[in-house]
Amino acid sequence: MGPSRPSAPVDARIRPAKPRRSKERPMNLFADIRVLVIDALAALEAAGTLPAGLDTRNVTVEPPRDAAHGDMATNAAMVLAKPAKMKPRDIADALAEKLAADARITSAEVAGPGFLNLLLAPALWQGVVTGVLKTGADFGRSAMGQGQKINVEYVSANPTGPLHVGHTRGAVFGDALASLLDFAGYDVTREYYINDGGAQVDVLARSVYLRYLEAHGQEVAFEDGTYPGDYLIPVGAALKEKVGDAYVGKPEAEWLADIREYATEAMMDLIRDDLAALGVEMDVFYSEKSLYGTGKIEAALEDLRGKGLIYEGVLEPPKGKKPEDWEPREQTLFKSTEHGDDVDRPVMKSDGSWTYFAPDIAYHYDKVQRGFDALIDVFGADHGGYVKRMKAAVSALSGGAVPLDIKLTQLVKLFKNGEPFKMSKRAGTFVTLRDVVDEVGPGVTRFHMLTRKNDAPLDFDFDKVLEQSRENPVFYVQYANARVASVLRKAAEQGWDASDAVLTAQDLSGLEDPSELALIRKLAEWPRLVEAAADAHEPHRVAFYLYDLAGEFHGLWNKGNDLPGLRFLQEDAATSLPKIALARAVAVVISAGLGILGVEPAEEMR
């Protein structure tokens, strides 16, 4: 495949508007109970038990760490004790009495320093299962983002070769984060910044030229400063097909610009294919080159200049590690220290050309001007030193109106059967995204890349990620889903109608065993987990949640081994269907979670 049209500069690849979501209020039992608590507090204020006008924003309703404490706990009494000038205990007692009068609350008990532990009517929990089945894949979808426009920039690898494992982690993280934000109600744009304006594309062009000569039968030598990778062989050959011998023996000036264009397009095709293999689809590919000669860099810097943030000056040499060849030079500087940076940063080199920072400023200026309410950049950890200046730039350009969050992804350490697997470009043991995906598949790759926090190093063992045991979270979650599918298949074999419509209509009051209720509680946590993870920009929490949920499900399943009454499949349809409804609800949430991570749920594991 040859190079295609120039990378679309901006809006050309925007996806069609997202489909309208269900108008029903999102179901979140914790939020519902919190409303109940707040209402009760208001009633106490009205009755004069509490002083009026208390700030209840810090009142929370959460699952207690220890299930023995009840279903939910609120800190209301402790938070309000001081402003109300009352003892926590007195507030808690009054609140408990109020809440206990509600049919939905089975009991309300004061405990510890002033916690109010609530026991909910089982019907509320059972209602969660019905709610999951009714809402389906949209269960847990939140309106938190209020449709705010948010831009997630990730991968953004130089167009000089195929993506490697490091890029893979950034790609998976960014993509899952984007999906998570979408699920939480944001209007998300996935974006890739193509660094096609710098010196490294000249290097690329020269390397392709060598492969081109090679295709013409010449002997070539790859010196330092060229890319010797085999992946350029077909590019050189394709170039020969296209232009024949037009560039053979010609000086660089005659072919450099053409081949640069040709080669970056070829590399972007390669990268797009790599991303597709991983299941990543960008909305926008934004070209750095499109910023040059179009006045965009100048416009961005003019904006900063108008704010008095650009000046000519000489930077101090870095202390401690003084380069041998350091000498003071006057440069054009951005006063990033006014927006939280440690030193001011050069935007123009002493020879008058732009530093790499200048187009980055212009690029982020463009994002601001496109009307995004918030920006997220996903970088490799080696770009950590770049964070403050970029935030300073966005803060200055947007007048502080547009927050920029920069997420760094740490290194991936590769292993093969427990042994460290060293990568070396020279030795040809250079592991690409494609190598990983071809060997273990996109789903396993994606899930495993999210089993660590983004800023912690990650071990990736080619053998262990395929192991089928509890140690392997990917398998454990998929296994749970497969078990549910198995139950549904068996139900069908019995001739029972276990469609979602039928399951939704079941009377679930029989689901009251502690381990069944524990599983339902886990399901009920999903909506608040989505919001917390989206708010923190931490998609790994979804992966951990799914592992927990799967663990709870397998736990109930295992209990069924000893206690036949807990098995999902019983003698007759009437007693089976409520339990099958629970199993099905688990599968619905697992599918939704895996969907956010970009992983296909498995129907069977054989």
Next chain:
RNA sequence: GGACCGUUAGCUCAGCUGGAUAGAGCGCUGCCCUCCGAAGGCAGAGGCCAGAGGUUCGAAUCCUCUACGGUCCGCCA
């Protein structure tokens, strides 16, 4: 010299944005496989949350300092 990230069970890591007796997997110890999928299961031991101060009803979580580890630090992106 400075910046950023990290430090939680023997090992690998979570910890819901400040809540109650800090959790999971592996490893270890002891039981258990005629059972909807044993590709195992249940139970137990194991902790000064790197250290020292501070903030408050309350800190693994927030602030300051220290130690150790990683990444980075003008004319490379």
